Amino acid sequence: MSVDIVSLAEKVATETIRRYASEVDTDGRWPAESIDALKQSKLLGLVVPTEFGGMGAGPSVFAKVTRIIAQECASTGMIFLMHICGTRVIIDAPAFPRRNEILQRIASGNHLTxxxxxxxxxxxxxxxxxxxxxxxxxxxxxxxxxxxxxxxxxxxxxxxxxxxxxxxxxxxxxxxxxxxxxxxxxxxxxxxxxxxxxxxxxxxxxxxxxxxxxxxxxxxxGGFGSMMSSVLPWFQLGNASVSLGICAAAIESTRTHLLNSKLEHLGQNLASLPNLRGRLARMKILYDTHLAFIEQVAHKMETNAPDVMLAVLESKAAVSEMALELTDLAMRTCGGAAFSKHLTVERNFRDARAAWVMAPTTDVLQDFIGKALLDMPLF
Ligand SMILES: Cc1cc2nc3c(=O)[nH]c(=O)nc-3n(C[C@H](O)[C@H](O)[C@H](O)COP(=O)(O)OP(=O)(O)OC[C@H]3O[C@@H](n4cnc5c(N)ncnc54)[C@H](O)[C@@H]3O)c2cc1C
Missing domain, CATH: 2.40.110.10 (Butyryl-CoA Dehydrogenase, subunit A, domain 2)
Structure with missing residues (x-):
């Protein structure tokens, strides 16, 4: 089932979301077509329990799907992430009289929160x-x-x-x-x-x-408790996944640029320059090591591991910081061409900067992590 969900997300992302991403960014407009595609594919119901018609997906599949969407359009990825966080609060609200009705509407693609x-x-x-x-x-x-x-x-x-x-x-x-x-x-x-x-x-x-x-x-x-239990783990994991999606796009755009850009007077392309290959390699190493960590955090959430909260706090702090470095490397590797919109790199560079300031900000997360390690209360 999870393989099917991931293939479905890939189809929606590459067939629809990719097509509108550049225009959405340039015009600063709502990605109506992409959100419609998420509604029609029922991916908005990704984490809604199956008894309400949802896909009943857990953290690992959620992280993958969010990354796949954000790789094509980070704006759509963030809309999706905030929707999933709102949905998690509704799922965890058994006393809310309209819970079942709203969850059914989300699962059938008729409700964005x-x-x-x-x-x-x-x-x-x-x-x-x-x-x-x-x-x-x-x-x-x-x-x-x-x-x-x-x-x-x-x-x-x-x-x-x-x-x-x-x-x-x-x-x-x-x-x-x-x-x-x-x-x-x-x-x-x-x-x-x-x-x-x-x-x-x-x-x-x-x-x-x-x-x-x-x-x-x-x-x-008990709003604070609900924020910490229903929202924080999913937000942190999803936010890190949006950042990973942005990074994946920057790597692919850089790779393509190095292969396709010619130094005609030398009969070579940019890929012939070892320093550029080295930067691309650094980007890939950063991406793969952080992806492995995020997969581990999702697994800890699924198995309710004893150190899950520390891992959750680290997830967004680690990946948001890494995304700044990786997209900066992409800008430098592609040179002047990176400033042009024919590559995705300048959009990836701008999009990557939001995660750092989205709350809990990286400053605050680092303070929380330090406090947790020193057995101090976080709040
Ligand atoms: C694109 C985007 C989408 C967003 N979407 C949503 C949304 O859907 N819902 C929502 O509720 N919010 C949303 N936010 C808000 C977000 O979560 C933050 O609240 C917001 O970015 C904080 O900005 P600020 O200027 O108020 O930061 P400030 O709080 O003014 O922070 C300024 C600086 O101070 C640092 N700082 C603050 N407190 C501490 C501390 N205790 N210790 C050390 N350093 C500290 C920060 O790290 C930052 O560097 C969004 C923000 C962005 C950028």
């Missing part, structure tokens, strides 16, 4: 929203300034974090299911990013949005 965690006030410290729910009859009123929401205005629903009523600190939070059409939900500006230009990671505002227990996805006051 995403995370709306980061806030203007707490920036990359997504675990500590500054917005706070206020009681309103038997409901709660939520107002929040969400600083970056991938798929803003395009997703059918948002998994929104906010401090619980009467909470004394940001980590006492709730996660709510919020429909796109709900009154008080708006996108406040357009996304025009350096990289991942197609993924509509725009700011959003929630203004007196009425929510209640029927929309609650986490245990009351």
């Amino acid at each position: 995403t995370l709306a965690f980061s806030e203007k006030g707490s920036r990359s410290h997504f675990w500590a929203p500054v917005s706070q729910a206020v009681p309103q009859g038997d409901k709660q009123s939520v107002s929040a300034q969400k600083s970056w929401v991938t798929s803003a205005g395009h997703a059918d629903s948002y998994v929104v974090s906010t401090q619980a009523v009467n909470a004394k600190e940001g980590t006492t939070s709730n996660l709510f299911y919020v429909e796109k059409t709900q009154e008080g939900v708006s996108v406040t500006s357009l996304w025009n990013g350096l990289g991942l230009r197609g993924n509509a990671s725009a700011p959003m505002k929630l203004e007196n949005v009425f929510l209640g227990v029927d929309e609650l996805l986490s245990p009351e006051g």
